[in-house]
Amino acid sequence: MADSSAAPRLRAHGVSVHFGGLRALDDVGLEVGGDDIAGLIGPNGAGKTTLFNVITGVQDPDDGAVELDGVDISRWSPHRRGRAGIARTFQRLALFTGLTVYDNLLGTWEAATPGAVLGRQRQRGRERVEHVLEQLDLTTIAGRLAGQLSTGLGRMVELGRALCANPRLLLLDEPSAGLDPDETARFSAILRGVAGTANDGPAVLLVEHDVALVMDVCDHITVLDFGQRIAQGSPSEIRSHPAVVAAYLGQPT
Amino acid sequence: MGFFGDIWPLAVIGLFNGAIYGLAAMGVVLTYKTSGIFNFAYGAVAMFCAFTFWQLRDGWGLNQWVALPILVLVVAPLIGLILERLFRPVAALSAEIQIVISLGVLAFLQALALLIWGGSPRVLTSIFSTTAFDFTSKLRLSYTQVFTLFVAAALGAGLWALLRHTRLGVATQAVVDNRDLAELNGISSDTVSRTAWVISTMFAAVVGVLLSGQSRLDVYSLVLVVIFAFAPAVVGRLISLPLAFAGALALGVGQSIVTHWGSSGTLANLYASVPYLALFALLLLYGNRLKELRAAFQPVTSAPAAQPASRRKLLTMGTAGLGLAVVLPALVNEARLGNVTSGVVFASIALTLVVLTGWTGQISLAQFTFVGVGAFTVGHLAATDGSGFFWAAAVGALIAIPIGLLVGLPSLRLSGLYLALATMAFALTVDTMVFSQRRISGGTTGMSIPKPRIFGFSFASTTRFYYLAVAVLAVFAVGALVFQRGPIGRRLQMIRDAPLAASTFGVNLTLTKLAVFALSGAGAAFAGAMFGALRGSVSPGDFGFGASLGLLLLVVLGGRALVGGALIAGFVYMLQILPGLAPYLRYIQLGIAVGVVYVAQYPDGPLTVAADQSRRYADLLRSFRQLVSRPVESKVPEATSG
Numbered sequence: 105m106a107d108s109s110a111a112p113r114l115r116a117h118g119v120s121v122h123f124g125g126l127r128a129l130d131d132v133g134l135e136v137g138g139d140d141i142a143g144l145i146g147p148n149g150a151g152k153t154t155l156f157n158v159i160t161g162v163q164d165p166d167d168g169a170v171e172l173d174g175v176d177i178s179r180w181s182p183h184r185r186g187r188a189g190i191a192r193t194f195q196r197l198a199l200f201t202g203l204t205v206y207d208n209l210l211g212t213w214e215a216a217t218p219g220a221v222l223g224r225q226r227q228r229g230r231e232r233v234e235h236v237l238e239q240l241d242l243t244t245i246a247g248r249l250a251g252q253l254s255t256g257l258g259r260m261v262e263l264g265r266a267l268c269a270n271p272r273l274l275l276l277d278e279p280s281a282g283l284d285p286d287e288t289a290r291f292s293a294i295l296r297g298v299a300g301t302a303n304d305g306p307a308v309l310l311v312e313h314d315v316a317l318v319m320d321v322c323d324h325i326t327v328l329d330f331g332q333r334i335a336q337g338s339p340s341e342i343r344s345h346p347a348v349v350a351a352y353l354g355q356p357t
Numbered sequence: 358m359g360f361f362g363d364i365w366p367l368a369v370i371g372l373f374n375g376a377i378y379g380l381a382a383m384g385v386v387l388t389y390k391t392s393g394i395f396n397f398a399y400g401a402v403a404m405f406c407a408f409t410f411w412q413l414r415d416g417w418g419l420n421q422w423v424a425l426p427i428l429v430l431v432v433a434p435l436i437g438l439i440l441e442r443l444f445r446p447v448a449a450l451s452a453e454i455q456i457v458i459s460l461g462v463l464a465f466l467q468a469l470a471l472l473i474w475g476g477s478p479r480v481l482t483s484i485f486s487t488t489a490f491d492f493t494s495k496l497r498l499s500y501t502q503v504f505t506l507f508v509a510a511a512l513g514a515g516l517w518a519l520l521r522h523t524r525l526g527v528a529t530q531a532v533v534d535n536r537d538l539a540e541l542n543g544i545s546s547d548t549v550s551r552t553a554w555v556i557s558t559m560f561a562a563v564v565g566v567l568l569s570g571q572s573r574l575d576v577y578s579l580v581l582v583v584i585f586a587f588a589p590a591v592v593g594r595l596i597s598l599p600l601a602f603a604g605a606l607a608l609g610v611g612q613s614i615v616t617h618w619g620s621s622g623t624l625a626n627l628y629a630s631v632p633y634l635a636l637f638a639l640l641l642l643y644g645n646r647l648k649e650l651r652a653a654f655q656p657v658t659s660a661p662a663a664q665p666a667s668r669r670k671l672l673t674m675g676t677a678g679l680g681l682a683v684v685l686p687a688l689v690n691e692a693r694l695g696n697v698t699s700g701v702v703f704a705s706i707a708l709t710l711v712v713l714t715g716w717t718g719q720i721s722l723a724q725f726t727f728v729g730v731g732a733f734t735v736g737h738l739a740a741t742d743g744s745g746f747f748w749a750a751a752v753g754a755l756i757a758i759p760i761g762l763l764v765g766l767p768s769l770r771l772s773g774l775y776l777a778l779a780t781m782a783f784a785l786t787v788d789t790m791v792f793s794q795r796r797i798s799g800g801t802t803g804m805s806i807p808k809p810r811i812f813g814f815s816f817a818s819t820t821r822f823y824y825l826a827v828a829v830l831a832v833f834a835v836g837a838l839v840f841q842r843g844p845i846g847r848r849l850q851m852i853r854d855a856p857l858a859a860s861t862f863g864v865n866l867t868l869t870k871l872a873v874f875a876l877s878g879a880g881a882a883f884a885g886a887m888f889g890a891l892r893g894s895v896s897p898g899d900f901g902f903g904a905s906l907g908l909l910l911l912v913v914l915g916g917r918a919l920v921g922g923a924l925i926a927g928f929v930y931m932l933q934i935l936p937g938l939a940p941y942l943r944y945i946q947l948g949i950a951v952g953v954v955y956v957a958q959y960p961d962g963p964l965t966v967a968a969d970q971s972r973r974y975a976d977l978l979r980s981f982r983q984l985v986s987r988p989v990e991s992k993v994p995e996a997t998s999g
Binding site: 182249 | 664665843844845847848850851853854855857858859860861862863864865866918960
């Protein structure tokens with residue numbers, strides 16, 4: 105904790121992945137500071153989810169390294185990274201469908217907390233879960249089975265679950281997909297309320313198709329296209345960046 | 358020259374069986390690649406067709422050249438169409454559910470065949486002349502063998518040509534590559550898959566008739582023999598027909614060659630083990646390159662589950678159940694109490710599978726292998742008066758741990774279909790290679806197992822042993838419930854529902870899965886000691902693949918994710934051995950099979966089926982009411998179901 109100002113929360117550099125002949129990621133670098141809500145955008149197939157998979161350890165990169173608070177975690181297994189504080193949500197909902205919402209959150213807290221599966225610190229886990237449920241306004245559905253929720257609620261539970269994993273870095277994979285405008289607005293308000301050191305919360309890296317949402321909540325944005333980083337900067341810089349406009353945004357509206 | 362001179366005739370003989378396996382392998386691959394369903398029931402279909410042929414020719418006295426076309430061109434296609442219709446809605450469900458349903462079909466066909474033709478084996482003479490002639494001085498062949506090879510090769514080549522050179526072949530390839538795109542291009546994937554099922558079932562009929570022409574025909578053996586074809590099917594990655602056929606020929610030859618060393622002694626059963634061993638080894642070594650086709654089909658829908666029961670409800674039910682169990686010996690006679698004890702012991706075995714399959718989502722067709730480990734260990738280690746029984750049972754449980762790790766090994770890379778195949782191959786390998794050894798199991802005569810005795814107190818009487826079995830089950834059940842509702846149960850269910858998510862949050866999948874396989878195996882071995890004591894004497898046949906299959910089906914029927922499901926499984930098991938119900942046994946078995954197919958997609962068992970159905974009717978009723986009361990309303994009602 106003391107040294108967290110020296111190194112960025114997340115630093116990925118020189119990351120390359122190819123599947124057969126396809127270059128999914130080509131020498132991509134990225135930094136997210138401890139207080140950041142960072143955005144990662146790009147057209148379909150630009151390599152966004154692949155980069156998430158490299159950061160969480162699900163995909164081994166052909167080249168490059170990932171550091172969390174200055175520690176090289178490139179060779180760590182996914183579960184070790186999870187315990188070190190990397191949590192994510194999934195583009196296609198991956199809830200624990202046969203468990204209640206409450207148990208989705210509690211089980212995740214137990215998975216991320218050493219010794220918890222043996223029943224240690226039970227009280228702390230419950231407090232954490234109930235706090236997050238309240239924060240996300242999920243208390244009323246805590247007893248429902250996760251498999252029976254609508255997509256909108258499911259996304260919220262995914263966020264809640266990730267927040268229960270003691271995250272230092274939160275990776276959100278298209279959290280607004282399938283949400284209506286009201287739900288999206290609520291989502292971005294909640295996100296601002298939980299992220300950053302001021303909230304005693306994690307840094308956030310957000311993959312998103314909803315450009316308005318990204319521009320609204322993110323401090324700085326990285327743009328990928330065909331596996332390469334084509335731009336990086338603040339929302340206003342990105343909005344007027346010629347390469348980005350050409351590749352992705354089209355005419356400003 | 359000497360060694361080779363001995364080997365090559367064996368190799369040639371191996372080709373005949375290899376060619377038949379090749380047909381079966383192609384049949385299995387054909388339906389898998391066009392409809393995404395791996396048909397575990399293929400052997401049962403072949404068996405059913407062989408019996409039909411027996412009925413037509415030997416039963417009703419038709420000329421075989423009339424009977425054969427009726428079978429292959431009428432009966433088999435009909436069965437194929439029925440199967441296609443049955444499996445079509447299943448393609449969208451999870452691999453686990455598909456497997457269970459096709460195993461249910463297997464059980465259904467066996468039960469139906471038993472109902473129609475009874476349990477006694479038939480002799481089905483070969484359709485070709487069995488006259489033999491000297492091919493060379495070392496090799497004597499029969500016309501049957503030669504014709505069989507020709508027929509199999511011709512059919513295999515014919516199918517290959519059909520798929521390569523006709524429009525149907527192109528359509529099939531298109532459907533395999535991309536179902537949706539094929540549909541967009543005007544190819545009906547339903548027609549393709551219907552054709553595939555018809556051809557595949559016709560092959561099964563030919564396989565059944567050719568294979569049973571070599572040995573006796575009964576309800577069980579053909580099912581196992583056709584499993585021989587699964588290894589070559591995996592060689593072809595379940596997609597390539599020529600590779601599957603070539604693999605089958607190689608398997609037939611290899612299998613025949615090992616008889617050179619293994620015709621007697623410890624290796625006597627090597628012949629039968631080779632295909633199973635090959636399947637297990639293939640899946641273990643080559644598993645990471647296998648990908649399930651299912652991803653190419655529709656998205657998986659999640660299974661409807663029940664809200665967990667409240668603590669108070671569980672406590673009430675548990676107390677009531679235990680109360681009934683305590684007074685039961687006063688209510689029934691000794692023989693019935695013995696039957697109930699069987700059900701109770703079976704329920705404790707079933708519980709170990711609930712943990713593994715229901716909670717952790719790992720299908721196992723090898724659970725009775727562990728039961729056998731426990732029973733045989735006690736047979737060896739406990740004294741004949743039963744003292745030392747529980748030490749021996751504990752040792753059995755310890756022995757089961759490394760075996761559980763071995764069975765769990767494929768689960769690190771494989772899931773769903775391939776895992777089920779691997780556990781099945783494991784069970785069959787142990788059955789044919791290990792349990793058949795005299796030194797281990799006493800061979801076919803078996804081994805006697807004493808009733809337990811602790812500190813001089815004997816559990817030999819029916820009533821005492823009953824109470825002991827109830828106590829063991831109660832300990833298992835309470836332990837399972839405590840686990841299920843605590844952190845460990847949560848963790849297992851996380852692995853079942855979303856393994857990737859669980860691992861990114863910090864769950865060590867490798868460690869957890871292996872631990873569950875090991876502990877579930879140890880539990881089954883301990884329960885196996887009780888099972889052995891219950892029987893008094895056990896032989897390898899008690900712990901074969903068939904027993905594991907029966908266990909899985911009953912657990913599914915009862916509700917594989919529930920502790921109560923194991924109790925239901927035990928109860929249904931008991932129904933099958935009650936002498937009063939013996940006249941209806943075949944119908945009970947048929948009912949179990951139908952029930953399994955119906956309940957397969959409900960992990961919480963029959964009660965959720967009822968709840969889900971009534972919810973559907975309620976939805977239907979509500980929309981009907983809305984239709985009646987507001988006929989012009991155009992607003993879409995809010996969806997209530999997920």
